[in-house]
Amino acid sequence: MKTLKVAALGLGAMIAVAGCSSDTDGAEASGAAPAGLMRGGELSVCTDPEYPPMEYFDAGDTTNPVGFTSDSAKALADLWDVDIAWQITSFDGLMPALQAQRCDVLWTALYLSPERLEVADGTPFLETGPGLIVRTGENGITGADDLSGRTVAVQGGGSNELTLKRLSGEFEAAGKPGITIQAYPKTAETVAAVTNGKADALIETDVAVVDMVSKSGGALQAIPGAFPTDTKFAVYTRKDSPLSAPLAAAVQTMHENGTLDEIAVRYGLDPARITTG
The missing domain is CATH 3.40.190.10 (Periplasmic binding protein-like II)
Known part of the structure; x- marks a missing residue:
């Protein structure tokens, strides 16, 4: 894994920079990284590390989130051979942060929902309820x-x-x-x-x-059993982003090669609930 970076953002800061241009030059030149990254050689990930075992800060470390989604995002960066940069924000600011181009992907514990799919592309990764x-x-x-x-x-x-x-x-x-x-x-x-x-x-x-x-x-x-397990968590990209298809393919690859299963077991989750469809 390459260098980790962290940026803590408020919603006001997200909106203020929403119109900033994206630097995609050289994105394809970094290992297996697809075109469409905001900065060549870097995967920027929006997350709210307040939700163990999915994403959280551990043992006083406030720069490097861990958990199922955080470790999965790190595995994605490894697969694409790029650095990872964390964009830390509050739960209700996650989708606005993605829309304001403060991150390439939104990988945290967010349900796959019709409302979110209206404004973003989602790739499922875990069944839940x-x-x-x-x-x-x-x-x-x-x-x-x-x-x-x-x-x-x-x-x-x-x-x-x-x-x-x-x-x-x-x-x-x-x-x-x-x-x-x-x-x-x-x-x-x-x-x-x-x-x-x-x-x-x-x-x-x-x-x-x-x-x-x-x-x-x-x-x-x-x-137990108060509600059915009838939904899925998803990792999101901006609507019609050039990253959407490569991300879906990468999640499928990490599912097939056992990477996501290994991470699930690490955090006490059932690997049988990992899904990419």
Whole structure:
């Protein structure tokens, strides 16, 4: 792996430089790198390293994120024989950062959704779905149907929030109380909301549920099978980007040669859930 670089950006900075030109000269000259990189010899990756085991900072290192998606992005840079540069931003600023050309790819724990595919190209890499967490000993919630009339915490701006809104609408259409949705910027805040009794439950991607429960000191428990595993994580490029096809091919290659399987096992994920279709 070549040199690692980190850039921490706010949304204002993203917008301010949205019109900057991209330097693609020489991109093809760097090993197997495809045409279309903003800077020749460098893969710039947008991520929000707040989500173990997918992407996070470990042991006080705030420059080099680790986790399934982070290590996969590093493997992609190795495959293309280029450096990797991290563009660290908040969850709700990830897609705007990609659109503002602050990175070549957006590889973090984002669902593949029709809304995102309207503005970006997505390549799936892992099957997933929502998971449900409650306080330990909470006997009134055994599944999604028990969320009627409850307060549920969620990281705002993602598909899990949309899932809650749809479910709440279904409750109300059936004459039942809807869900009071508490949306927070960070997942740690959703955990605190449930632990402190501000919310009855939290909805989070199933790959993160085990980690969140294990770190709660016994305060939280997962509700298995509350939601189906019915979606996928995807790595994104800008719509119709020249990188879209090479990226899809690279992810397929890393799946076939076992690279993604090895990374999945490293972080306690089931390699059987890796998908490229």
